[in-house]
Amino acid sequence: MGRASLLTAVTLALALAAPAISHAQGKSEAKQRFQKGVKLFKKGNHEGALVEFRAAYDAKPNWRVRYNIGMTLYKLDRYVEADVELRAYILEGGDSVPEKTLTEVQSILFEIQAYIGTVDVSCDVVGAKIYVDGVFVSTYPLDEPLPLDVGEYVFEVRAAGQDPMSKKLSVPGGKEISANFTFIEPEEPLDEPVDEPVDEPDDQETTTPEKSSRVKKPIGKPLLISGAVIGGAGLVAGVLGIALYAYDSDWLWSQSVGLMAAGFSTLGVGLTLTIVGVLRLKKEKKAGLALTPYFSPIRGGGMLGLAASF
Secondary structure, eight states: OOHHHHHHHHHHHHHHHHHHHHHHHHHHHHHHHHHHHHHHHHTTOHHHHHHHHHHHHHHSOOHHHHHHHHHHHHHTTOHHHHHHHHHHHHHHHGGGSOHHHHHHHHHHHHHHGGGEEEEEEEESSTTOEEEETTEEEEESSOSSOEEEESEEEEEEEEOTTSOOEEEEEEEOTTOEEEEEEOOSOOOOOOOOOOSSOOOOOTTSOOOOHHHHTTOOOOOHHHHHHHHHHHHHHHHHHHHHHHHHHHTTOHHHHHHHHHHHHHHHHHHHHHHHHHHHHHHHHHHHTSOOOEEEEEEOSSTTOOEEEEEEEO
């Protein structure tokens, strides 16, 4: 056999042996990683055990290793990931899963459902990116509500041309909650046009809406009228008392004095109301007022009243 033929034969043999060598190396590494993972798990180093179990599965995928990965995640309280791995273990193992182990895994799967909540994310922008605690999880819309371990999370949604929106959510176990993100605000309806503008008279004071309901009604004129009526009655009574007194009768003396006192007292009340009414009218800018004194034509009567014009 020539040298060229020998080299060709050796090259072919190495090429055929390469997959077997790679398989053997992968199997050997997977075994070593798995054994290290078991030792770390027994020592309570679950984080380290998880790294080694996953490295063993990557070196040579085997459905049995998924049981170890799932149980380690369960010990780390990472229930959503544990649920995925343990279900994959049952599904891939099928009838090869030992009955005792199957019962154990099913019991754990039932238990951890109480520690898994779901979040139904809604958004008004299709294609928006959804992040949980800074980690990208999916784009909107989601195929189904997002499962999460019980706890608090920061949800962030990012859409092109929009400022990111974030919310802090508390996810309870065994319950579904909703998270709504709205980027586009609805347009506010336009105010209906006013047909005729209302102009306020120049001689009226404007009031704020809060004070308009407490504006006092004009009371100057009612006071003035009341004062005139009461004062007029008092004047009549006083004049009648003077007339009785003029008879100089003993029998009518006490009655005339009492009538004069009551009449002029009433007249004083009337005048007081009249003056208050006048001042109020001036303040309300309703009218000007002039007071004109008048005297009784009766002898000795003196000034009996005031005449008001407005």
